[in-house]
Amino acid sequence: MKRKHRLTICLLILLVIIPVFISGCWDSIELNKLSIISGLGWDIDADTGQLTLTFQSIIPSEIKSAAGSSGDVGQKRGDPLHTIQLDSSTGSSAYDALNRYSQQSSRRTFYQHTQLYVFGHSAAEKGIYPLLDSIARNPVNRPNVLMAVAEKKASDTLSVEAGMENIQAIGMAAQIKLSAEYSKFPVVTYLEFAQRLLSETTAPLAPMVGIIEQTGPEGDRVQKTRISATAVFKGDKMIGQLNEDESRGLLWAINKIKKGFLVIPGANLEIVSAKSKIVPELQDDKIMITIAIDEESNLLEYDGHQEISSDLLQDLEKGQAREIESQVMAAVEKSRALNADVFGFGEAVHRKYKKEWRDLKARWDEIYPYIEIVVKVKTHVNEIGEINRSLN
Amino acid sequence: MPGFLFKKLHFKKILNHEQKKSAGQYSSSVSLSQNLEENLRVLREALGSSSDVIIRDMKISSDSNIDAAVVYIDGLVDRALLNHDILRPLMFNLQLIKDNLSHNHKSLIDYIKSSVLTVGQITVVQDIDRVIARVLTGHTAILTEGATRALLIDAKGWETRRIEEPKNELSIRGSKESFTETLRTNTALLRRKIRDPRLTFESLQIGERSKTDVSIAYVQGITPDNLIEEIKQRLQRIDTDIILDVSYLEQFIEDSPSSLFPTVGSSERPDVVAARILEGRAAILVDGSPMALTVPFLFIEGFQNPDDYYARPFFAALVRWVRLLGYLLSIYLPGIFVSLKTFHPELFPTQLLVSVAAAREGLPLPVVLEALLMLLLFEILREAGLRMPRSLGQAVSIVGALVIGQAAVSAGLVGAPMVIVIATTAIASFLVILFAEPGALYRFIMTLAGGLLGLFGIVLVSIEMLSHLASLRSLGVAYLSPVTPLNIRGLRDTFIRAPLWAMDSRPVSLDSPNTRRQSSGQMPRPPKSSSQQGDTQ
Numbered sequence: 057m058k059r060k061h062r063l064t065i066c067l068l069i070l071l072v073i074i075p076v077f078i079s080g081c082w083d084s085i086e087l088n089k090l091s092i093i094s095g096l097g098w099d100i101d102a103d104t105g106q107l108t109l110t111f112q113s114i115i116p117s118e119i120k121s122a123a124g125s126s127g128d129v130g131q132k133r134g135d136p137l138h139t140i141q142l143d144s145s146t147g148s149s150a151y152d153a154l155n156r157y158s159q160q161s162s163r164r165t166f167y168q169h170t171q172l173y174v175f176g177h178s179a180a181e182k183g184i185y186p187l188l189d190s191i192a193r194n195p196v197n198r199p200n201v202l203m204a205v206a207e208k209k210a211s212d213t214l215s216v217e218a219g220m221e222n223i224q225a226i227g228m229a230a231q232i233k234l235s236a237e238y239s240k241f242p243v244v245t246y247l248e249f250a251q252r253l254l255s256e257t258t259a260p261l262a263p264m265v266g267i268i269e270q271t272g273p274e275g276d277r278v279q280k281t282r283i284s285a286t287a288v289f290k291g292d293k294m295i296g297q298l299n300e301d302e303s304r305g306l307l308w309a310i311n312k313i314k315k316g317f318l319v320i321p322g323a324n325l326e327i328v329s330a331k332s333k334i335v336p337e338l339q340d341d342k343i344m345i346t347i348a349i350d351e352e353s354n355l356l357e358y359d360g361h362q363e364i365s366s367d368l369l370q371d372l373e374k375g376q377a378r379e380i381e382s383q384v385m386a387a388v389e390k391s392r393a394l395n396a397d398v399f400g401f402g403e404a405v406h407r408k409y410k411k412e413w414r415d416l417k418a419r420w421d422e423i424y425p426y427i428e429i430v431v432k433v434k435t436h437v438n439e440i441g442e443i444n445r446s447l448n
Numbered sequence: 449m450p451g452f453l454f455k456k457l458h459f460k461k462i463l464n465h466e467q468k469k470s471a472g473q474y475s476s477s478v479s480l481s482q483n484l485e486e487n488l489r490v491l492r493e494a495l496g497s498s499s500d501v502i503i504r505d506m507k508i509s510s511d512s513n514i515d516a517a518v519v520y521i522d523g524l525v526d527r528a529l530l531n532h533d534i535l536r537p538l539m540f541n542l543q544l545i546k547d548n549l550s551h552n553h554k555s556l557i558d559y560i561k562s563s564v565l566t567v568g569q570i571t572v573v574q575d576i577d578r579v580i581a582r583v584l585t586g587h588t589a590i591l592t593e594g595a596t597r598a599l600l601i602d603a604k605g606w607e608t609r610r611i612e613e614p615k616n617e618l619s620i621r622g623s624k625e626s627f628t629e630t631l632r633t634n635t636a637l638l639r640r641k642i643r644d645p646r647l648t649f650e651s652l653q654i655g656e657r658s659k660t661d662v663s664i665a666y667v668q669g670i671t672p673d674n675l676i677e678e679i680k681q682r683l684q685r686i687d688t689d690i691i692l693d694v695s696y697l698e699q700f701i702e703d704s705p706s707s708l709f710p711t712v713g714s715s716e717r718p719d720v721v722a723a724r725i726l727e728g729r730a731a732i733l734v735d736g737s738p739m740a741l742t743v744p745f746l747f748i749e750g751f752q753n754p755d756d757y758y759a760r761p762f763f764a765a766l767v768r769w770v771r772l773l774g775y776l777l778s779i780y781l782p783g784i785f786v787s788l789k790t791f792h793p794e795l796f797p798t799q800l801l802v803s804v805a806a807a808r809e810g811l812p813l814p815v816v817l818e819a820l821l822m823l824l825l826f827e828i829l830r831e832a833g834l835r836m837p838r839s840l841g842q843a844v845s846i847v848g849a850l851v852i853g854q855a856a857v858s859a860g861l862v863g864a865p866m867v868i869v870i871a872t873t874a875i876a877s878f879l880v881i882l883f884a885e886p887g888a889l890y891r892f893i894m895t896l897a898g899g900l901l902g903l904f905g906i907v908l909v910s911i912e913m914l915s916h917l918a919s920l921r922s923l924g925v926a927y928l929s930p931v932t933p934l935n936i937r938g939l940r941d942t943f944i945r946a947p948l949w950a951m952d953s954r955p956v957s958l959d960s961p962n963t964r965r966q967s968s969g970q971m972p973r974p975p976k977s978s979s980q981q982g983d984t985q
């Protein structure tokens with residue numbers, strides 16, 4: 057009787073302990089068996105239609121030597137890409153390429169810290185829906201990864217030297233974020249891109265990254281990345297791009313201006329705050345959209361000879377309003393030409409006129425270029441600094 | 449599970465106990481006889497031929513015709529006092545008194561007590577067992593021919609340690625005295641802090657052979673009566689050979705012997721013990737131990753420090769948070785670090801992950817083993833530093849710092865972040881000394897759980913730990929009170945330390961019959977008249 061009792065207790069203990077140990081480590085991973093992917097690039101060969109996947113992965117041991125003992129940093133300086141490794145594999149589809157990658161890698165890929173997705177120009181023009189789908193279906197991919205379109209090939213863009221950052225993709229992501237901070241180009245995460253893609257009318261956007269060449273300190277040519285434009289998609293295909301001014305106009309309209317500079321003839325202003333609102337109006341089957349922008353700025357630089365007075369400030373405010381309006385209208389013109397609703401006018405109409413939308417939705421492509429757009433800008437110059445009279 | 453084992457062990461103990469009882473030496477009580485020789489024979493038999501037992505024969509009374517003996521243990525008696533105030537009056541003064549010839553043997557004892565001996569504390573006993581027991585505690589016994597009573601004189605005197613500065617519970621502003629090994633000194637230290645007539649020291653002797661004096665200290669009307677009853681019951685239940693230290697008592701009276709956490713508090717500072725007594729607790733002092741136990745003991749007491757009350761409340765609150773945070777760190781940090789590294793690298797910020805991964809390159813051991821190895825090394829170093837003769841201390845600390853810190857990293861055995869984590873943990877573990885032991889155990893458990901199951905395992909162990917803590921009781925008081933069960937008023941001395949003038953009531957969870965500590969509204973304010981003056985000036 058007692059023996060039996062003891063046996064039961066032993067069995068119970070084993071039942072508790074064994075699962076802990078056998079279930080334990082099934083998904084444990086040691087950091088030194090991972091290859092941390094910092095950036096991913098997709099290129100599609102226009103002729104063969106083959107897809108090339110470019111992995112930019114971090115080489116931790118190189119970062120160790122760069123951050124740790126200062127002795128052996130010098131010899132590495134000449135090597136442009138010493139902290140990242142570029143691998144590429146080609147296949148007929150995204151997962152085919154990924155599959156082939158396992159043949160040439162010693163470590164498991166780790167995507168949770170990916171900073172950037174770069175789509176090659178040809179891939180973007182061909183349509184990136186299958187690529188986005190391959191990202192979305194894998195839970196290790198995070199929705200807040202930044203999207204970018206390369207001016208030429210994604211693999212080239214990912215191989216440009218990092219500049220100040222020791223990991224190139226982190227640097228490029230920071231570059232994109234800073235350009236959005238100064239209200240130059242939109243910053244678009246994977247999630248935002250997908251949301252715009254899912255909307256029936258709104259056109260997805262992504263910043264475009266180009267490569268420029270500069271003269272380095274030793275007279276050599278040094279490549280750098282540069283955000284150059286905003287790529288405009290229709291559906292999953294890239295159909296055109298907005299240049300610098302048009303991109304700023306777009307940001308004014310979609311309320312994405314944070315801070316930045318505004319150059320008008322004779323003066324340079326710093327944007328302090330800006331708000332905008334898109335108000336659609338439906339009259340007899342005719343759509344009119346008002347973009348109301350409310351902006352405040354500080355005076356940074358004044359080129360004129362006049363003493364700064366309230367009249368002059370009014371002039372500056374008018375000049376600003378004109379500049380903003382012209383930027384917005386440039387964006388509007390471009391979007392009409394591309395027939396891509398980058399502003400999300402369709403969504404605004406949908407929200408306000410639910411009943412009519414069903415009818416409008418089907419004809420949106422026909423309607424869009426002919427929508428009447430009014431831009432109303434209210435500006436205010438806040439501070440002029442301590443200098444009232446111009447210095448010259 | 450541990451409880452099951454304990455029960456088994458306990459069963460065995462009862463069997464042993466029966467055997468021990470029968471071996472008891474002097475269980476029968478014998479009265480003193482009129483014959484001095486007979487009495488001395490019994491004493492010699494009981495005390496044995498030990499060399500430190502002194503039986504001094506003499507003849508007393510005016511014509512030196514009455515046999516008498518002084519019995520004491522050498523070394524426990526103040527010799528100057530014995531010679532000068534006991535032996536001299538007995539042998540010299542008694543002979544000078546001529547008019548006292550009429551006395552008989554019976555009243556001689558009373559006469560000696562009332563008129564001859566010039567010492568303070570004298571008791572008269574009739575029991576030879578009492579004589580033996582008291583002589584063994586350092587009393588001096590006087591027996592005379594023809595008397596069935598003996599005098600017991602308190603002339604104790606032996607070498608003791610002075611009152612010194614506390615070694616373990618340091619305080620910046622507080623008093624610099626700590627308990628010593630002598631019970632009377634310790635009670636005096638408390639008495640000097642609390643001059644209330646209701647401060648009571650209830651004495652009892654525990655230990656079959658050691659006969660250790662134990663004192664329960666409390667203030668009548670502040671410490672609940674049922675608490676004192678319960679303590680007494682638990683103390684009286686103890687049946688063991690020897691009580692060497694208060695921790696012996698602690699292990700016999702604690703509520704949850706199978707818990708990793710202590711449910712009985714202890715302190716070496718008279719000011720801390722006095723404060724706790726006046727909060728409604730009782731203290732237990734043991735002769736020979738420089739610590740006092742205080743019960744009931746609450747979890748939060750481990751995070752309280754005398755300096756909290758001596759410093760101003762704002763800083764005290766900060767320090768208390770630092771202690772809480774430090775304790776959590778000392779338990780969780782290695783576990784969380786290991787689980788993040790092995791299961792959830794995505795939870796690191798990217799740049800941090802890169803440097804952690806960089807340090808991880810080329811290390812031979814899995815992270816869990818690395819962490820456990822470092823923790824073990826630290827425990828070895830700590831224990832070595834604690835036990836080793838003081839003159840070797842430097843060698844160990846140098847070797848330890850080099851082995852753990854430098855060599856392990858530069859040899860590529862251990863990553864630098866792991867060394868930082870373990871070092872932080874080690875330092876944090878010294879913040880809360882009272883819970884350092886359960887902290888060290890849980891640190892190992894957490895690390896193992898984090899390495900085997902990731903954050904899931906850490907959450908599991910945390911649930912176990914929290915529910916265990918919530919189930920603990922210390923003499924009927926919930927261990928986690930006043931946090932759970934929640935008591936808003938009690939929180940004034942938990943996560944913050946309210947100003948002294950705001951803590952009007954004693955801790956409610958202790959259930960003191962006298963709840964008010966002081967009158968309310970004592971916040972210092974400038975006097976009204978002077979403030980008006982200030983305005984006009």
